[in-house]
Structure formats: C-alpha cells, structure tokens
Amino acid sequence: MNNNHDVELMRELTETQGPPGFEDRVYHVMKKHISEHTQSIDHDNLGSIVGKLGNGDPKILVAGHLDEVGFLVSAITDEGFLRIKPLGGWWGHVMLSQRVTVMTQRGDLTGVIGSKAPHVLTLEERKKVMKISDMFVDIGATSREEAEKFGVAVGDPVATICPFEVLPNQNMLLARNWDNRAGCYIALKVLERLRHEHLPNTLYSGATVQEEVGLRGAETLAHMINPDIAFACDVGVAEDTPGMKRENGYLKLGKGPILGFMDRSMVPHRKLRQMVVNTAKEFSIPYQIDIMDGGGTDAGKFHLAHRGVPTMVVSVPARYIHSHVSIVHKEDLDHAVELLVKVIQRLDNKTVEELKGL
Incomplete structure (x- = not known):
C-alpha cells in the first residue's frame, strides 16, 4: 500500500479511543478530517457528526459509527x-x-x-x-x-490497546477497532472523492455514536437529517479462517465489500438493493452478499426514521472483531468507497422517487 495519506488516516482513526458514550476523542479526529473536505458540518445532540456536500433534493446519508467495544x-x-x-x-x-x-x-x-x-x-x-x-x-x-x-x-x-500496523502483505491491515473505524474511513473517503463533483443530491457523510450499545446515535442522526436514502458502513464477520462454517456463504478478505441482504435489525429495501447490485455489476466492482440470523447495524434505525428510509448496508469483512485486534483488506475498503461514489452520483430526485415504496 503506497498511499501514505491513507495509512496515516487509518492509523489516527484506529489508535484514537472511543468506547460507547465516550467518543469525544475520535469525534474530534473525525471532525478535523471532515473539515478538510467541507466546511458544512453538523452534529446531533449526542455527538453523531456528518459533513455536507451539495445543496438540493434528495438527501443521502452515509455513516459509519464512531464507537468501539x-x-x-x-x-x-x-x-x-x-x-x-x-x-x-x-x-x-x-x-x-x-x-x-x-x-x-x-x-x-x-x-x-x-x-x-x-x-x-x-x-x-x-x-x-x-x-x-x-x-x-x-x-x-x-x-x-x-x-x-x-x-x-x-x-x-x-x-x-493494539497499534495500527500494515502487515507484510500490504493489503492486510491490523488494528484494534476496525469495528467500526472502517466505516468512518469509508465515509471520509467518500467525502474526499465527491467534494469537487457536482452532485444531483445533498450528501451527508460521517459517523454515529453509541452503535455498539443499541444503535442510539443512528436514531437521533436520522431524525435530525431526515434522509431520503441511507447507507450504513460497517464490518461483517470474515469466514475465511480455520473452523468457520460456510453453509450460508463465504465472506473472504479481498473479495470485495459486503452487501447486507438480511440481519436481525433490517431487511434492506428491495429496489435500492437491486440498484446497488446493478451498479456494482456495471462498473465491475466486486462484492459479497451477507445473510445473517443475528447481528445488526445502524441501518436498523436509519430505515425506521420518519416515514421510512430505503437503506442499505455496505460493509467490509473483518477478522476477529469485538476483540483487541482485527484485520481488514485495503482493497475491500477501496471498493466500498468506489461503489458508494458511483451509487451516490446516480441518486437524483427522479431516481430516488422511483426507489421509494414497493
């Protein structure tokens, strides 16, 4: 991995502490980097934070979560x-x-x-x-x-405690809290990619608080923004290590971002799901499908805000989450950013209105 800026951004995000309810340190890191891409920054009363690009309908929300176990x-x-x-x-x-x-x-x-x-x-x-x-x-x-x-x-x-480290295979990235500094990183890179683009919508991209203890910041942030479309960026459980069962699929590092087709908190909106899949196929962006009986993400609260928000989970596979160390793959992060950028650029008012409902 040759991009020193990306490496240092990952290091700063993952080495800054932020347990649920105590996200202030990583909040300020996130705010600093959001301000590099836009001066329009907003937050809810609990500490969820987003940067804003564009100034028209519809409103698109992209968010990881600041907190870590x-x-x-x-x-x-x-x-x-x-x-x-x-x-x-x-x-x-x-x-x-x-x-x-x-x-x-x-x-x-x-x-x-x-x-x-x-x-x-x-x-x-x-x-x-x-x-x-x-x-x-x-x-x-x-x-x-x-x-x-x-x-x-x-x-x-x-x-x-676990310092960030690029492993000998330089796509393999070790850190203590990819759940969910991976989502924070993706949200920042989406802002970076789109800051000079003309958007057919208003993009709000950032991170929530207190996801790990009940998706709390997701609820307050979604009610504040009232988005038309939302994307939760998180991590999923990699299944490419010894002893993992593979009956329901095979989530592997380096094979692309994960599109969540079901979890305990949400079944994604069918038309939005298909639009994301079609976009990935059109631009040859690799992706993986996750169907889980348990677990959940901020999408579980995003999609229930106000009159309902078509929502999709775009994650990356990670090994050893909810421990002192985890590993993700750099190309999965890059492809997640690329997919979200392509999808956001297509979400004009007409397309979004066609997505809503059944």
Missing part, C-alpha cells in the same frame, strides 16, 4: 483492582491478559485484564468461559486509595 470501571476493590462492565458485546475468551487503557480525568493509565490464575481453577471452571464479572483490570495499584490517587474513578471508560 470497550468497558466501564464499575468498582475499585480495596486492593486497588478495577472491576469492569462491558460496553458492547464481549466474549470472555478474547479478554484475558490483554492490555487496556483506563481513560481517567487526569490522564490515561495502562492496565491488564486479569482473573484467578488457571493453575488454581477447578476442572469444572476450566471448561467454562470466564465471566467478565470474575475479571478485573490491574493498573499496578496496591490499594483503593492509591488507584484513586492515580486518578481512577468509577465510571471511567476503558479501551483496548
């Missing part, structure tokens, strides 16, 4: 260990012995997630996934008073 300090033990509650979905197996950043009002502290040592677990305990309630964060404090002296307070957010 993390934790909240729920208690400080007498011995100085921190109990935590999950912010977003976590699986105990991926948490133990991982470093974290405790984001206190007085500065960041490094800690490690620990639990009772495996040497003293019973055979029955060894067979089970360790409960988060049995884990703690060790910041090296020797008492509650010392932890509080360091600046820790109940309610402080906790974020994962």
Whole structure:
C-alpha cells in the first residue's frame, strides 16, 4: 500500500479511543478530517457528526459509527483492582491478559485484564468461559486509595490497546477497532472523492455514536437529517479462517465489500438493493452478499426514521472483531468507497422517487 495519506488516516482513526458514550476523542479526529473536505458540518445532540456536500433534493446519508467495544470501571476493590462492565458485546475468551487503557480525568493509565490464575481453577471452571464479572483490570495499584490517587474513578471508560500496523502483505491491515473505524474511513473517503463533483443530491457523510450499545446515535442522526436514502458502513464477520462454517456463504478478505441482504435489525429495501447490485455489476466492482440470523447495524434505525428510509448496508469483512485486534483488506475498503461514489452520483430526485415504496 503506497498511499501514505491513507495509512496515516487509518492509523489516527484506529489508535484514537472511543468506547460507547465516550467518543469525544475520535469525534474530534473525525471532525478535523471532515473539515478538510467541507466546511458544512453538523452534529446531533449526542455527538453523531456528518459533513455536507451539495445543496438540493434528495438527501443521502452515509455513516459509519464512531464507537468501539470497550468497558466501564464499575468498582475499585480495596486492593486497588478495577472491576469492569462491558460496553458492547464481549466474549470472555478474547479478554484475558490483554492490555487496556483506563481513560481517567487526569490522564490515561495502562492496565491488564486479569482473573484467578488457571493453575488454581477447578476442572469444572476450566471448561467454562470466564465471566467478565470474575475479571478485573490491574493498573499496578496496591490499594483503593492509591488507584484513586492515580486518578481512577468509577465510571471511567476503558479501551483496548493494539497499534495500527500494515502487515507484510500490504493489503492486510491490523488494528484494534476496525469495528467500526472502517466505516468512518469509508465515509471520509467518500467525502474526499465527491467534494469537487457536482452532485444531483445533498450528501451527508460521517459517523454515529453509541452503535455498539443499541444503535442510539443512528436514531437521533436520522431524525435530525431526515434522509431520503441511507447507507450504513460497517464490518461483517470474515469466514475465511480455520473452523468457520460456510453453509450460508463465504465472506473472504479481498473479495470485495459486503452487501447486507438480511440481519436481525433490517431487511434492506428491495429496489435500492437491486440498484446497488446493478451498479456494482456495471462498473465491475466486486462484492459479497451477507445473510445473517443475528447481528445488526445502524441501518436498523436509519430505515425506521420518519416515514421510512430505503437503506442499505455496505460493509467490509473483518477478522476477529469485538476483540483487541482485527484485520481488514485495503482493497475491500477501496471498493466500498468506489461503489458508494458511483451509487451516490446516480441518486437524483427522479431516481430516488422511483426507489421509494414497493
């Protein structure tokens, strides 16, 4: 990968913390980069943010989400260990012995997630996934008073640690939180690509808050903008690693963005779905199809705003999401941007009116 600007943008997005409800750091990063492409920036009262291009009907919304899975300090033990509650979905197996950043009002502290040592677990305990309630964060404090002296307070957010890295195959990109800095990156690149183009619509492109805890920013942002068409940009579960079942498809890194055909939160609008598929085929943009029984994205709230918003999910496959590390493929990101650019350029008032309804 040769584009240093893209690499540094990815690094800044993924190395900036933003657990649900505490997205202020990555919000300011997003705002800085949106302002490079447009001075027309808006946000809702929770912190979802978009840049605006164009000035006419219809209104098109493209958004990733700012937040990443993390934790909240729920208690400080007498011995100085921190109990935590999950912010977003976590699986105990991926948490133990991982470093974290405790984001206190007085500065960041490094800690490690620990639990009772495996040497003293019973055979029955060894067979089970360790409960988060049995884990703690060790910041090296020797008492509650010392932890509080360091600046820790109940309610402080906790974020994962993993530096961004371009792997030897330079299309393979490792970072701690592609879910969902990938969507933020896509939204920014769409603005970059379209900032000098004459659009047949008004584009709002940016990111929501608190997706991982209930699609909350998606609801407020969609009600604020009242878009005619919406696209949620997120990540999907890559199925190209050992042990994955492939009965319902085979989502693979490097084979193109994912078009969501069903998940727990939404069945996409049929005519919009077909228009996106037709555009991908016309411009030879590779894509993959995802049909999920569970999971959901901001599209689940976008499509329910006001009188209903035809909505589509455009994601990229990612390995190891909802952990301390994940991997995506640069060409999937590029193709997602290309597909959205081509689709947005076609969404004039007549086309959008024809898409609405059945």
